[in-house]
Amino acid sequence: MVVNTIHWFRKGLRLHDNPSLKDSIRGSDTLRCIYILDPWFAGSSNVGINRWRFLLQCLEDLDASLRKLNSRLFVIRGQPTDVFPRLFKEWQINRLSYEYDSEPFGKERDAAIQKLANEAGVEVMVRISHTLYNLDKIIELNGNQPPLTYKRFQAVINRMDAVEMPAETITFEVLKNCVTPISEDHDEKFGVPSLEELGFETEGLTTAVWPGGETEALMRLERHLERKAWVANFERPRMNANSLLASPTGLSPYLRFGCLSCRLFYFKLTDLYRKVKKNHTPPLSLYGQLLWREFFYTTATNNPCFDKMDGNPICVQIPWDRNPEALAKWAEGRTGFPWIDAIMTQLRQEGWIHHLARHGVACFLTRGDLWISWEEGMKVFEELLLDADWSVNAGSWMWLSCSSFFQQFFHCYCPVGFGRRTDPNGDYIRRYLPILRGFPAKYIYDPWNAPEEVQKAAKCIIGVHYPKPMVNHAEASRINIERMKQIYQQLSCYRGLGMDASLLATVPANSNFGGNGTNPRTVSTATNEGPGGSSKDPSVQVGMSQTERAQSVQKRRHEETPLESSSKSWKQSK
């Protein structure tokens, strides 16, 4: 029987470590690698030009690599549920392969396609290769719940079996007799589209700072490892002014699109460490970047509401402000705070910002200054940030806005001080906000404090050439810390003795009001683990907006009792 195979690229845009592709090739007579593109979305979807460009470059790169193997990439326009029945029939397909997608939307889409495949008698081969582990196993090992603290997650990971080795790269040897029927008009029908064809205005577009593709990814990996070996130090590097700029060894967008296999990266890191540190067992912190990614994927995989506050059982219901005007200023880099504006400008221009820069702008938007919902920030990142995928983006925003994962909320990034401490000279600001170039380092982070002469000399009058600061940071942070405290004090009502509570929230403020009777939408998460303390994972109560306090307390389950004896709770408010 002739076996005609389709391999469906979604993420996993690579030929190395692609087990679903490799396994499906075995015994196949024909192979067509496809990518399904919904061009109608290019204009309206929340994906900016840098992301599209990166994707198209990945596809070009795949196509080039496949060409070397006498194959091609088939880019198909349309929706998967429409495309597949047609292709199954037209190409007489009896086998379909793709990399497992753990995200809820992906699982739903794939279930529908599986059904179509079954109906058409098509064998489906799915393999896990976008994450280090089988996420369901992690969840299982944690008592059928995703770990909700990173420490807990690390503890579970330590108990997992070793990460599977990357699969063999697809080469002529692997392909053997498998061929790809390529028509004359392949480019016309199935070629990778250009940005213009997708409706983007490309005039004035600068060269991509982050060029997409597997080839680029693998090159960067080598460079990244070289640099680590040279430094011979695997500690987290200290943050300095240079760290803010795009690095030629940065890997996050490539991991997100799957141009680089996370498993390959993992094993290469391990090998290098062993070589440099003479066979010591690598600590978990070595894989920090990969494990954070894994952590968020795990938390998100079974939660379709993960990217929302409403209806999300792990998200604290915070009364964020609706303020489209303020949001626009933040998104477009017009806040009047050079540190924030430079970061947002870099983000829009290049598609990547350092993770501490992300913390700064995320804090500013949410709990720090503007008190705007993290969902809004998440959407802006989704549009502009190359490495923002659904799970990691939503998870990180919840984390940074103290909406979940038991974060201490006292730590606030100052939009002036933080930048100044990172880059005292202000070169980063001058690079991305040329209008402020004339300001001396003393005033470049708070130009509104500069005397008139300085502003005149800099040829930039604050309020005219550059906006005045949109908030008074001291006032905003005072108010917001109080708001966060209000919220966390309500949460701490649910905590028993002996649990670590939030700093600041334990200071007494008696509530002899009940919230009885109204829409009790203020709290949906009751937890019994505090942040920064024990390694126990809290049992998270599924939050329902109408849950009354009494009910919640009764339903709360304790996973384990804490090691330490009850800490003095000076929260008692009698």
Added chain:
Amino acid sequence: MKRMKGGEEGSDDSSCESPAEVCKKVRKQLSDDSEPEVAESLDCNWARLPQELLLHIFQYLPLLDRAYASQVCRGWNQAFHMPELWRCFEFELNQPASSYLKATHPDLIKQIIKRHSNHLQYVSFKVDSSTESAEAACDILSQLVNCSLKTLGLISTARPSFMEVPKSHFISALTVVFVNSKSLSSLKIDDTPVDDPSLKVLVANNSDTLKLLKMSSCPHVSPAGILCVADQCHGLRELALNYHLLSDELLLALSSEKHVHLEHLRIDVVSENPGQHFHTIKKSSWDAMMRHSPKFNLVMYFFLYEDEFGPFFNEEIPVTHLYFGRSVSKEVLGRVGLHCPRLVELVVCANGLRPLDEELIRIAKHCTQLSAIGLGECEVSCSAFVEFVKMCGRRLSQLSIMEEVLIPDHKYSLDEIHWEVSKHLGRVWFPDMMPTW
């Protein structure tokens, strides 16, 4: 109700009752206790459930469910309107344009004012950032003429929208409550345009009962205004205000013989403009407070520029909870170590890039009550940190240090430090982490 026994003892009868049989038993019990006639049907007559039981059950239900239940029959409707169910209420006032959260239904609000305003005792208003919501809160307040409130809270959940309401409108609404309640025990009016005259009204009517007053960031109040409260309200146990209202006279008033022990004093020190000058409080005033209320918590939140700390921490001060919301210098932290023997909790948002080794160790040495510490953008060498934890030992129940704070040195790397620290704390400990993309 008969309790179900477990299966281990082998007795099966207890676990085999059908629901109908259980109902019969309940009914019989009820009929024995309450009414003589018993309807001999297999259906339970829920309508005959005594009002006290209904009340108890209704108290577990959220308002919406309770409201549905009240539509079932007259008896349940009556129970729904029992005064006990209307003692506490939280009005949530949000506009769709400024909030994601739902608001309390306007019809419900009308109902409450009409039928239950004289039952209300513990009331709070949660408003979003729109002026409309704050004005709506004031409108409701103005109508609470028959209320004898014990507790009132005006809470802005986002921007302080009460400040946008015309002052006179706000004051007149608030005064309605002050004058009518006469038994206010707890009042939260932070971020509102309350002023000295309205405080006088508060005092004139509620001085015997007032125990808690939170009024941080009320710019229209003067030190004299708050002094009036301290002088007259001798039961005041908790007070929150801004530093500009704090005076030696105030502390002395709070320490007068007639005054109860103060439990909690919260002070916000906020800088409006860089280089702002702050007055000092005499040590003798703090000493008087300590003599009078030896156990009181002094909570101070600082939102100052680094160079505005001149007036602070030069002498001993009985502060227990200290929060630095902006960058605070090494030097000031050094002074904290010397002059804050009662310190229980210390949170430092940011310091800068010079290690706080000595300062932390000094704090460990002199602040023997310290049990909670949080460090944000600071730097501490790993060795000094371990030393700090060793000196504090197990009294540190909360140790929240951002991972970036700890600087590895020749003695400890980041991976080793958490074992050392865990050892001294007697529990597993890790620094706080932030996701790295």
